[in-house]
Amino acid sequence: MIRIAALATGAAVLALTPTSEALAGKRYEATITRTTYGIPHIEARDWRGVGYGVAYAYAEDNLCLLAEEFATVAGERSKHFGPEAKAVLGFEEIDNLSSDIFFRAVVDLPALREGAKALPTRVQGLMDGYVAGYNRFLKDAGADGIPAECRGKAWVRPITTDDMLRLNEKQMLLASSLNLAAAIANAAPPGSPAPKVAITMPDPKELGIGSNGWAFGAETTADGRGLVIGNPHFPWKGPARFWQMRVKGPEGYEVMGVGLAGTPLPTLGFNKDVAWTHTVTEARHFTLYQLTLDPADPTRYMVDGASEAMTTQTVSVPMPEGQPAVTRTLYTTRFGPVFVVPTRGITWSAQSAFTLKDANRGNQRGIEAWLRIGEAKNVGEVQAAVSETLGIPWVNTIAADRYGDALHADVTAVPNVSAETIKDCSPPIAGLFAEFAVLLDGARSACDWEIAEGTPAPGLMPASDQAATVTRSWLTNSNDSYWLSNPAMPYRALSPILGRHATARSLRTRSNFVETAALLAGGTVDHARAQDFAFANKSLAAEMAVEPIVKLCADRAILPQTVGIGCSVLDGWDRRFDNASRGAALFRAFWPKAARLSGLWTVPFDAADPVNTPRGLATEGDKADKLLAALGEAVEELEKAGIAVDAPWGDVQRVMAGNEAIPIHGGPGGLGILNVQEAAAAPWGLTPRHGTSYIQIVGFDENGPVADAILSYGQSTNPASPHAIDQIRAYAAKKWHRLPWHAEAIEAQALGKPKRIAE
Template identity: 80%
Template sequence: MKRISALAAAAAVLATVPASEALAGKRYAATITRTTYGIPHIEARDWRGVGYGVAYAYAEDNLCLLAEEFATVAGERSRFWGPEAKAVLGFEEVDNLSSDVFFRAVLDLPALREGAKALPPRVQDLLAGYVAGYNRFLRDAGADGIPAECRGKPWVRAITADDMLRLNEKQMLLASSLNLAAAIANAAPPGSLAPKVAIALPDARELGIGSNGWAFGSEATANGRGMVIGNPHFPWKGPARFWQMHVKGPGGYEVMGVGLAGTPMPTLGFNKDVAWTHTVTEARHFTLYQLALDPADPTRYMVDGKSEAMTPQTVTVPMPEGEAPVTRTLYSTRWGPVFVVPARGITWSAQSAFALKDANRGNQRGIETWLRIGEARNVGEVEAAVSETLGIPWVNTIAADRYGDALHADVTAVPNVSAEKAKACATPIAGLFAEFAILLDGSKASCDWDAAPGTPVPGLMPARDQAATTVRSWLTNSNDSYWISNPAIPHPQLSPILGRYATARSLRTRSNFIETAALLAGGKIDHARAQAHAFANKSLAADMTLDEIKVLCLTTQNLVAAAERGCVALTQWDRRFETSSRGAALFRAFWFKAARLPGLWQVPFDPADPVNTPRALAIDGAKGEKLLAALAEAVVELDKAAIPLDAPWGKVQHVMAGNEAIPIHGGPGTLGILNMQESVPTPNGLTPRHGTSYIQIVGFDDQGPVADAILSYSQSTNPASPHAHDQTRAYAAKQWHRLPFSAKAIAAETIAAPRRIAE
């Protein structure tokens, strides 16, 4: 009895000792407090502790996902899942063998190790802490504590610093080289036995990925302080899922927001003075080079009349037990690795080949950039962080501060290629690549990227030549280029590598401008109006076309039965993608077909009126007949899928949580819907693949940030977790969560005793 009493007394004393004292003397130490929806609040006295706590908490929620990701970047997918199975790289699937070859060949681990030595000490500490925290969780969980989905799997293992370096490099390449992984991994000289793998030439605009972000300044908000609405559209499954966290570290660092798998601190969120979000930029972070090959040897290429040898690299990929490993040799040039996309005419012949030079290869600056953003006291310091480091890899930065300034900075790691250089170095076939990338002449050394003073790496475009705007009104981006962030203040024209200029904007961008103008016309913005704006679920495509479709339906004689049924269903639709909307599924199917028809609009695009053009659906003669044919085809498509034409949208688009179907509002961005959800067919209807993910509305009062948010797909990928679907239900019901940032708010929402970990 005395022993029990003594232990109890000791525990009581320990409980009164501050965490900083109780954990003193430990190399790694952190305290993790969980609040509503399982959001972790991680507090540490140094950067090692921050990484330690973040990794531990992330592994508690998503161990299997992260363990698989470490196997992916190590090039071990074929060994564990077979060479023909698929991996999600970036935003698309690639066969495991191509994935493994890419990571083993393109990720230059010796160079990454060398580069890591020059990283700021706090970044090195963060990464070391993350490794320790992940491994600590594995030890604490033991064999029986691993989630059922990956329990006993050989790919669930302790990690090293190399794993973090590879994972960080992968994140930097998400919107560039990674999307050409199969094209690089399967490039072989003429005469070689080329692998038979389907290779695509992806374009972010075609993939439908993207985001919306708004920054409102003092002239637009009810309280005269800045406000940010962040609505990134990211995958619902896989390593590009967001995860919420609140981190309190050394030197007053305190940031709440989200990061991706393996991110050691928030990369999107807010502190007490500044809020920020990101959207995928239209800027190109690489260039392609057309090579003139040496007639004597297709693995040599000509530069300024002299022959240069390509650099061969042979990699060996382990296969499942009992199968021989696969060995493959890839080739690289001064311009980067050779790649092929035969279906698009990008081949390796005896005369020519193509190479890719990526501005984000070896970009290890991103973590320091986001740390500086997290420390920023105003949007000027946010702009300085992205401009001085050029560490942001492929996203716009949209921010506002408590003082009422709003910023849109399309400033990233991009090649320093001017319009003049792009024109002078173009090859005869450069126009065929214009929608995807800038193609340069690899036979001229002068066609390399220009070095500019003041950049952290030679060949990057300096921030002064990119686009950054600060106002006290408002700015927004929905993945179109820098040209227009606010229709009242178009940006001057810059290099074509930063995106298209004076061209038609997407329906989602146009919807953004129209809805934002309508929002502000009704009064200055506050949290309640921002919430309604984010989840309005209007379709600009519907608003632009349904009146004409109705006329077409009423004036066409002898409608085929399918088209007639479609006309009736669309007449009864509310033109929204709410879970209760009837007819939304039909319009979605119809617009996917109709939008591709030539001569769709009567009024063409006018650069002087980009918000309202093109417009006026063309329904005369054969054009009307094709529209009705598309409607009939959509009806037949839904019939085959057993989806009633008047089915409530939430019965069609949903997420399964066990046997529970959670209805999901929102719809495709190509329909001009801001609350974007791109869904794929399932046996039960449609389920989101990517779209609205972490939605945050952040303003400021006298005490600090005021943030409402929701994570649409919830914190955990472990089906057994109570936080696997809780926020998804809240998203379905449009129930926002006021995030606990202050100590008082955290204490009020704490769902379990704080956990202190140290070693």
């Protein structure tokens, strides 16, 4: 049992409503006001107070989740949860031992401590305050006030700045090194025992990270001001959940939005002049290197004909009580740590090895970048913030301002590797890695990242070589590359490390362009039309395929029973993934099977018409037979799972809260659905795994921002909280919430009296 109760007395604990005299001279002070859905409004006089209040409020809602995160980044999961159990590192599962080895070896805490000394004073204050606020909550809660799910657990403990440094590093690596954590942790020289855990090289399309974002400028909005629709797709469970907050701090800082666990301020949201959202970029934030090893020693590698020794680091991972610690030695190079993925032929042999060099390793610039975005008065200042800091780790920035300008900036921490370098330095096997990363030749120093003048860290690509567009029309992104933010404004070709140019777009991106064009064809955009647009739940795959399939069915005199059932259901389906839609479950089961068929479309991709190609479902000859067979298989799959083929979608995809079944609209992005909900099998059918999370629609009037939003899974992971499922119900009903910005609106929505904390 942790000793929290004993800490709950003394000068650090003040009454909830102290006098101004009591607050005077306190190092940390914040006021927290909760409004509808439990959204906290944190006010503080300085940056330490901001971090203090944010941490306290977050712990009130999600203590167990955050405490487990601190155990993860400290490399203590094996000790507390067992080495073979699983951890969620951002978006994917990994065994605890591999996770612990990664964080103890790859996260360079001494370097992070040294880097923190050079951070802006306000960033240091935020982190200092966050530590104090988290620890203050533990003191106030006492042993009995800890949620039941983690009460009495040794891993629920006070934290230090080291914990924050490690957690920030993890967030920076979410879309890069973290996805190869097991591959790095289990790399060993030739002759070593084979890894005992499964190691995979993730497909970026399968990571479960995504999003849609739109910025509408003056030419497309009803009031001539900017408007943003944000729809990030993130996990419903685990540490990558968003959490809503409004922060009012020093120097006029006032921002409302969301952040992930451990972020001391909103990283996606709006202020009085600017709104912004993020989508995961297609740019690669690391490079892989193939090393040529020294024939005399596989722990040495050749660069420009000279032999260099790998650097070793031995880490010791504590195990559960009574078991000896596990010791592991990892190897790193000037091109990053060695990694292995034996199932993909990526091994450490006597001749070669592979390494990963990550542009976000040691990136401590993110908080300052988001602070500057939150302070921005127009999209030009947003662009300057991301360009000058190069601190945004792995997301596009899509923004609009009250003056009617719209921005899409695909500007992040990216290796400075040109198209010419990639062409010159690609080993013969580079094509095998192309879907995942750029592979370069580690035997030549000329293949290392180029140092550009003026970047905040050596080897980063300058913002001037990345993609950014400002317009008064509209811009959008659904995770495809910078090439098309608006089909009328294609971007010039840049380095391949920034993504693919003039290639086929995903069905979701194409759906985005099709639906946005239809939205604008119907008139200018306002909040009401934006709400309908965000939750239309149309499927571009269905729009392109269902009618030809139904016609194919009608042309057949005899159909197998299962196929006939499928044809009838698809014919009556509204082609949407609304809760009442009958046939959505069948199409969800059918389309992945159909999409794998070769020669699916009669009209191939055309770079001159990327929105409408490929198209034309191939229904001739044996292609027709294969499509109908896939439909029959889908019917059988649903019947085997106990799901009625024509069940309303909301009866299939649900969240269970006790005995309450909450229907969840939306569907897989691979079907060309903008309102993404990727689901996992459940006893009742399907339950959301990741997808639409914090949806915001933000415009402006003469007095400030006008924002409607829903956090699909709610504020709290504590089942006992009233805010664990309230917004799930709102999402199910498409019930938007007008976020309170002005004092009178906050007072009208307030849940109880403000809480003032200080010490």
